[in-house]
Amino acid sequence: MRTIQGKFHRESQSKAEDLEHRRMMNHALNQSEIAFQNGKQQFQNLDKAKEDAQSVKEKATIHLDRYLLEFEDRFTKNGGKVIWARDGKEALEAVWKICAEKKAKKIVKSKSMVTEEIHLNAFLQKKDIEVIETDLGEYIQQLSEEPPYHIVAPSIHKSKEEVAQLFHEKLGVRPHLGPEELTMVARRQLRTEFQEADIGITGVNFLLSDIGGVAITENEGNARMVTAFPNTHIAITGIEKVLPSAKDLELFWPLLATHGSGQKVTVYNSIFTGPKHRNETDGPEDMYVILLDNGRTNILSDPEMRESLHCIRCGACLNVCPVYKNIGGHTYNTVYGGPIGSVITPHLSGMKEYGHLSHASSLCGACTEVCPVKINLHELLLKNRRKSVEQKNTFRLEKFSWYIWKRSMLSRRMLNTANGNTKERMFRYLFKKSWGENRAIPTFPKKSFNEQWKERNSKIEK
Ligand code: SF4
CATH class of the missing domain: 3.40.50.10420 (NagB/RpiA/CoA transferase-like)
Structure with missing residues (x-):
């Protein structure tokens, strides 16, 4: 699992930093977008056509x-x-x-x-x-x-x-x-x-x-x-x-x-x-x-995932996906890339090996919006994440991070004790690698919300 996931992280980081690749992909995908905007004019009511297609595929x-x-x-x-x-x-x-x-x-x-x-x-x-x-x-x-x-x-x-x-x-x-x-x-x-x-x-x-x-x-x-x-x-x-x-x-x-x-x-x-x-x-x-x-009957037997079988392989969800645009097709290391690939591959080739792909999404919903058969792609990605956790595919560090987060969120004292600098240090310690070198670490306010609230209210009372 670590090998496939690690390879994905390494390759996606290097592709995202490849400006020539980004220029090529953006050019090609912008052309597709222009063609799509023109082509869709043939439908008097595209949304109705998509609903009809969805219901035919559901029946099928x-x-x-x-x-x-x-x-x-x-x-x-x-x-x-x-x-x-x-x-x-x-x-x-x-x-x-x-x-x-x-x-x-x-x-x-x-x-x-x-x-x-x-x-x-x-x-x-x-x-x-x-x-x-x-x-x-x-x-x-x-x-x-x-x-x-x-x-x-x-x-x-x-x-x-x-x-x-x-x-x-x-x-x-x-x-x-x-x-x-x-x-x-x-x-x-x-x-x-x-x-x-x-x-x-x-x-x-x-x-x-x-x-x-x-x-x-x-x-x-x-x-x-x-x-x-x-x-x-x-x-x-x-x-x-x-x-x-x-x-x-x-x-x-x-x-x-x-x-x-x-x-x-x-x-x-x-x-x-x-x-x-x-x-x-x-x-x-x-x-x-x-x-x-x-593996398709595995998907068929799962009522939550079944709609992913409606896919007609048009590729539109790849064209609009901000992740695919930046990391390209080979980085996924799967036959089907982009949002639909991230949805179905864990069920065709193993959640343990490919579950990480469901996290390669900003959940912006552009894929769902464009899909001609109305597959709820970003929701299915979320469901995959849940299934992966249920199957205990979570890393120890991730579990530990959520444990700390939960403890902190439930403790007023801990939230107030850790000032902005401590939170920033914690963030760097836990997420620096996954955050990537080319993204700025978020800055945290020096005082907690609770402290700021108290201060503001005391001023108002005065
Ligand atoms: S947009 Fe929908 S039909 Fe087209 S490839 Fe993606 S999931 Fe399949």
């Missing part, structure tokens, strides 16, 4: 078992295959079994956070299978050998100059190319990969229960290529991605687009209901959907 989550079985039934009848995976290991084994059956050597992938969650790329590479990310941001991250920095914009922290240098070093192209030239380089490179790949792997934005469909939304058209060229399509998804009906997309597609990238609707929106049929010319011959639990 409460009846998750029914909707998932309904999805499986319809998708299977249409020729698709559904695989249930209790954890990452089972999901990886299922992918490997398909790869072995198809004698796959090359896989193209579109953007998917759930495959990051199960460390799919590393697993397949160990099995000597080449995996190529085809979303431009993910492609950049793969070339850099780094995980995504943001759940929607994986390479948000990189400048165009850094990307040009990366392409020069890894792909041997001329240095100092501009954004359009870089995009063309990636496009040319990836075109061949699509044609050569044996299997295409995608994530899922929404599982559509009533039609047994998989909805995928994207801006680059790469997910369409991933699903069109290879003979096999594997879609991997967390079980919480279900919507009762395809009709719900009318609400969820624009909500996701606006909150994710400020668009009215994303450029390419596809629904897959199975492999190609005998009389069809396009599409894969086999299609699999892997439904991953990996």
Whole structure:
């Protein structure tokens, strides 16, 4: 616990002091904010749209078992295959079994956070299978050998100059190319990969229960290529991605687009209901959907935390979070960063190891305010803090500090005895390390409130 938490403290402190990082992040996130403010104009009543989305997700989550079985039934009848995976290991084994059956050597992938969650790329590479990310941001991250920095914009922290240098070093192209030239380089490179790949792997934005469909939304058209060229399509998804009906997309597609990238609707929106049929010319011959639990049923069984499963991974809560803005994505050391990551990771990967993330919040509520499905994120962070204490994950020093605080608060004599200097010294002793070197220690009044009150009243009486 100390190691993960200690690493988080060290790295967040160093990132917060990195002014160039702060400049890059503020620039990128300000652009997102402007796009969001424009995009949201399409809603006559955004709050009503959010309430409706919240109630659809609530219904989907409460009846998750029914909707998932309904999805499986319809998708299977249409020729698709559904695989249930209790954890990452089972999901990886299922992918490997398909790869072995198809004698796959090359896989193209579109953007998917759930495959990051199960460390799919590393697993397949160990099995000597080449995996190529085809979303431009993910492609950049793969070339850099780094995980995504943001759940929607994986390479948000990189400048165009850094990307040009990366392409020069890894792909041997001329240095100092501009954004359009870089995009063309990636496009040319990836075109061949699509044609050569044996299997295409995608994530899922929404599982559509009533039609047994998989909805995928994207801006680059790469997910369409991933699903069109290879003979096999594997879609991997967390079980919480279900919507009762395809009709719900009318609400969820624009909500996701606006909150994710400020668009009215994303450029390419596809629904897959199975492999190609005998009389069809396009599409894969086999299609699999892997439904991953990996700790989600733990969240489902906890009525207090259940609403965190409503998340549609739009990334808006990261964009507005003052902590994420300053410390960036990698510092969290988790797949899902920012407020939603801090809420769900302790339940997916262990409260003991990741409970500290719930404290990495100013509780300003900006995340809750922006969330398109109205997840009460800052309240959930508080609930996580309480759960962590109940599970006895508190440090001895913290316990001791609260003990002293309680004793002092209950004793008039102690409050009056300790003057401002003593309180300041105590504060320095107890909190200097966690307070950080670059923040001024608060100054305390020389006299206690009680002393000041008495003085003031005695003057008035005179
Ligand atoms: S918690 Fe809400 S704002 Fe954050 S990623 Fe999920 S849906 Fe978007």
